[in-house]
Amino acid sequence: MKLVLFYTSIHALTDPKLNSPLYFFLCNLSFVDMVYTTTTIPNMLSGLLTDILTISVLGCFLQMYFFIQLTVTGRAILTVMAYDRYVAICNPLQYNSIMTRPVRLLLVAGAWGFGAICTLPVTVIAFERPYCGPNVVKHAWCDPSSVRRLVCSDTSLDNIVSLLFAMVSLVTTSVFILSSYILIGFSISRMVVAQRLKALRTCSAHLTVVSISYAAASFVYISYRVGNFSSEVRIIVSVLYSALTPFLNPMIYSLRNKELRESIRRTLSRFRPAAVR
Structure with a gap:
């Protein structure tokens, strides 16, 4: 899985034909997915293989x-x-003049900054709480809600802060994405059929990734809030979400993007052994 993510990132950076803003953002998304899986999956697999379930x-x-x-x-x-x-x-017509390199860097820096702002208060509050033994986190990793159950004091503030920033992160991003596609829909409605098909192909990979990501996140959220789900089912759902979603993102873009497929084909052709005559 990490090989696929790394391969996608390298292609978006090194191939001169993939120097558009789209591939710059795709490279950053692949990097985020790669580091995201590194934070949980290796430690979890190590625990399963060695029976050393400590951190x-x-x-x-x-x-x-x-x-x-x-x-x-x-x-x-x-x-x-x-x-x-x-x-x-x-x-x-104004795409290249709007999406300049400084603008792209600013947008990516804003994305990272937004992630830090939405995360730091929750983690700091959790770190300062007193914890009771045995310190056993009933999850595959240090999930915030699972760690919070070990706190000796009242966690009402923790729950409010966690829910507040979760809603800010989800609602803000989803509103901006939805607004973008509403405006795209209005623009597409005024195009001829050929232009509509081209525009839809341009958006199809991103729409697929967004749909999978938000649908999976919603299912994980529901599984944590519905009492009928056992803790084992919640862990399985979380593991599948954390492992499959980052794997599917570059695969979807690779399979549905002609330029990226051609770039991968060109790279693989360089490693073919020369014919001996």
Whole structure:
């Protein structure tokens, strides 16, 4: 899975034919997905293989912070990519003048900053709480809600802050993405059939990734709030969400993007052994 993510990132950076803003954002999304899986999956697999199911206190909170931060940052980059698609379809003649390199860097920096702002208060409050033994987190990693159950004091403030920033991150990104596609829809409605099909192909990969990401996140959220789900089912749902979603993102873009497929084909052709005569 990480090989696919790394491969997609390298292609978006090194191939001169993939130097458009779209591939710059795709590279950043692939990097976020790659680091996101690194924060949880290796430690979880190591525990399953060695039966050493321990993590330091500092490591637990660092894992919690980066897990949430990269989740929010991924959503923010998807929002930036929606804006990129809006500019490409609604203002095609001004696309290159709007999406300059400084603007792209500013948008990506804003996505990372947004992820940090939405994550830091939750992690700091959790770190300062007193915890009761045994310190056993009933999850595959240091999930915030699972760690919160070990707190000795009242966690009402923790729950409010966590819910508040979760809603800010989800609602803000989803509103911007939805607004972008509403404007794209109005623009497409005024196009001829050939232009509509081209515009839809341009947005199809991003729409697919956004749909999978938000649908999976909603299902995880519901599984945590509905009492009928056992803790084992919640863990399985979370693991599948954390492992499959980052794997599907580059696969969807690779399979549905002609330029990226051709770039991969060109790269693979360089490693073919020369024919001996």
